[in-house]
Amino acid sequence: MHNETPLKGHISKRFDHELEDIRNRVLTMGGLVETQVNNGLKALLESDSATAKIVAESDYAINSLEVEIDERCVQILARRQPTAGDLRLVVAIIKTITDLERIGDQAEKLGIFELELIDEGASSSQFVKLEHLGTLVSNILHNALDAFARMNAEDALLTIAMDSKIDGEYEALQRQLITHMMEDPRNIRNTLRVSWCARALERIGDHATNICEYVVYLVQGRDVRHTDYASLTQTNDD
Amino acid sequence: MHNETPLKGHISKRFDHELEDIRNRVLTMGGLVETQVNNGLKALLESDSATAKIVAESDYAINSLEVEIDERCVQILARRQPTAGDLRLVVAIIKTITDLERIGDQAEKLGIFELELIDEGASSSQFVKLEHLGTLVSNILHNALDAFARMNAEDALLTIAMDSKIDGEYEALQRQLITHMMEDPRNIRNTLRVSWCARALERIGDHATNICEYVVYLVQGRDVRHTDYASLTQTNDD
Numbered sequence: 001m002h003n004e005t006p007l008k009g010h011i012s013k014r015f016d017h018e019l020e021d022i023r024n025r026v027l028t029m030g031g032l033v034e035t036q037v038n039n040g041l042k043a044l045l046e047s048d049s050a051t052a053k054i055v056a057e058s059d060y061a062i063n064s065l066e067v068e069i070d071e072r073c074v075q076i077l078a079r080r081q082p083t084a085g086d087l088r089l090v091v092a093i094i095k096t097i098t099d100l101e102r103i104g105d106q107a108e109k110l111g112i113f114e115l116e117l118i119d120e121g122a123s124s125s126q127f128v129k130l131e132h133l134g135t136l137v138s139n140i141l142h143n144a145l146d147a148f149a150r151m152n153a154e155d156a157l158l159t160i161a162m163d164s165k166i167d168g169e170y171e172a173l174q175r176q177l178i179t180h181m182m183e184d185p186r187n188i189r190n191t192l193r194v195s196w197c198a199r200a201l202e203r204i205g206d207h208a209t210n211i212c213e214y215v216v217y218l219v220q221g222r223d224v225r226h227t228d229y230a231s232l233t234q235t236n237d238d
Numbered sequence: 239m240h241n242e243t244p245l246k247g248h249i250s251k252r253f254d255h256e257l258e259d260i261r262n263r264v265l266t267m268g269g270l271v272e273t274q275v276n277n278g279l280k281a282l283l284e285s286d287s288a289t290a291k292i293v294a295e296s297d298y299a300i301n302s303l304e305v306e307i308d309e310r311c312v313q314i315l316a317r318r319q320p321t322a323g324d325l326r327l328v329v330a331i332i333k334t335i336t337d338l339e340r341i342g343d344q345a346e347k348l349g350i351f352e353l354e355l356i357d358e359g360a361s362s363s364q365f366v367k368l369e370h371l372g373t374l375v376s377n378i379l380h381n382a383l384d385a386f387a388r389m390n391a392e393d394a395l396l397t398i399a400m401d402s403k404i405d406g407e408y409e410a411l412q413r414q415l416i417t418h419m420m421e422d423p424r425n426i427r428n429t430l431r432v433s434w435c436a437r438a439l440e441r442i443g444d445h446a447t448n449i450c451e452y453v454v455y456l457v458q459g460r461d462v463r464h465t466d467y468a469s470l471t472q473t474n475d476d
Contacts, residue, residue: 063464071461074329081319091312094332178427185423189416223309226301 015080019089022072026093026100029065030145033100033107036062037141037204040110041134044197047114047124055111062104066097088221092214096148099207103141106200106207113193126194129176130201133169137201137208140166144208144215153219156212160224166205173198253318257327260310264331264338267303268383271338271345274300275379275442278348279372282435285352285362293349300342304335326459330452334386337445341379344438344445351431364432367414368439371407375439375446378404382446382453391457394450398462404443411436 036055043052073094076082082090117124140162147156174195181191216224274293281290311332314320320328355362378400385394412433419429454462 060464067461067463074325077315077329078321078325083316087312087316091315091332094329095336098333098336178430181419181426182423185420185426188419188423188426192416223305225305226298 015076015082015086018072018076018080019082019086022069022076022090022093025065025069025072026096027145027149029062029069029097029100030148032058032062032065033103034141034145036104036107037110038138040107040114041130041138043111043114044124044127045131045134047118047127049115049118052111052114052118056108056115057111059104059108062101066101069097070094085218088218092218095214096211099210103204103207106204109200110197113197117190117193122190126180126190127197129173129194130197133166133173133198133201136162136166136169137205140205140208144211147212147215151215151219153216156215156219157224160209160212160216163205163209166202170198170202253314253320253324256310256314256318257320257324260307260314260328260331263303263307263310264334265383265387267300267307267335267338268386270296270300270303271341272379272383274342274345275348276376278345278352279368279376281349281352282362282365283369283372285356285365287353287356290349290352290356294346294353295349297342297346300339304339307335308332323456326456330456333452334449337448341442341445344442347438348435351435355428355431360428364418364428365435367411367432368435371404371411371436371439374400374404374407375443378443378446382449385450385453389453389457391454394453394457395462397450398447398454401443401447404440408436408440 036058039051040055042048043055073090077087077090080086114124114127117127140159143155143159143162146152147159177191177195177198181188184191213224274296277289278293280286281293311328315325315328318324352362352365355365378397381393381397381400384390385397415429415433415436419426422429451462
């Protein structure tokens with residue numbers, strides 16, 4: 001297939017360069033999103049209003065990167081007409097940035113909830129309950145971005161398996177919060193806010209899982225959405 | 239650009255046919271999703287356990303359509319290498335089916351929450367509070383699918399403007415539910431379930447809005463995500 005005329009070589013090189021450029025922008029976007037999530041967690045756990053403000057107002061950079069990368073993907077499809085692996089990469093990128101942008105939306109909520117709490121002069125002591133869930137979510141996002149950066153399907157499948165731990169922790173936390181609401185009804189509004197943060201974190205885990213699914217699809221050419229992951233990977237439970 | 243040799247005409251025709259076939263599958267998927275949402279609402283509002291069961295178990299058809307359409311889109315990109323409007327249509331379809339699938343996930347939750355309630359032998363009387371929000375969401379979804387089917391950017395922009403009404407109704411409902419939880423703490427678990435259903439409905443509205451944004455992008459070639467819609471359309475407030 002590789003007809004290495006000088007012209008063809010030149011075109012391929014420019015194409016590779018463009019594709020690499022898009023990939024780098026996705027990694028930049030991933031880095032911004034990861035910072036937003038970690039800052040959101042910091043704002044909640046340390047009652048840090050300055051960081052909360054940054055998180056609540058930094059979404060625009062992520063949004064504009066999404067629109068920009070999306071446009072570049074459409075342009076590369078139109079002008080370069082990639083096939084096979086390159087085509088799947090572009091499609092996976094189009095999907096990945098949608099999930100990254102929505103992770104950004106969820107992270108923004110963490111900052112907004114913290115600011116609301118501070119505005120009302122309410123205690124943020126309950127937010128410490130989010131620490132374990134927050135660590136799990138921060139880890140799954142980091143691993144998902146790593147799997148994407150290195151296009152490693154094996155790591156992506158292991159990362160997908162982490163999501164059930166997050167779901168378990170989320171369910172346990174919700175039960176705990178409901179009990180707390182029954183015991184202390186006057187504080188329901190604040191407890192609900194903790195619950196909404198937990199939900200935002202859980203959804204970040206879901207989006208990270210989606211990104212891993214695109215990586216598997218890209219590398220192995222198989223679609224693992226809506227399948228039982230247990231049959232796809234042996235998770236190490238040590 | 240249109241070089242109408244018989245061969246070219248033949249290829250275009252087959253291409254148009256393939257594209258039309260994909261578009262029809264998206265409309266089928268949209269129809270399934272709409273049925274799921276309306277059945278989910280029926281199950282909640284009429285305490286209808288048979289319908290709730292159908293909703294809780296019908297997600298697989300939507301999921302498998304998503305995977306199938308996605309694969310057809312990649313194939314058409316690889317084999318036909320569409321450009322301009324056709325390319326944007328394929329990209330818009332790839333995005334649209336992701337949102338349709340997620341609407342299906344949210345509808346499934348409505349069925350599951352209703353079944354949980356029945357299992358616990360709890361009263362479903364509070365679910366009537368969801369009626370107005372449910373009607374708004376059912377309408378926005380219907381309009382979004384209509385705008386997609388007819389590729390009508392004007393209708394899409396008008397539909398996007400409907401989402402702020404949904405957000406307002408959602409916020410009002412949440413405040414009402416919080417008050418109810420404070421007044422009747424023993425019933426918190428059930429009231430929370432109503433709140434989760436409201437959240438699922440609100441997210442369906444968001445996904446419907448996303449679909450409308452893809453239609454605008456497709457027809458007008460401009461990206462309206464992350465912009466102020468008020469500046470794009472005059473809504474009729476009569």
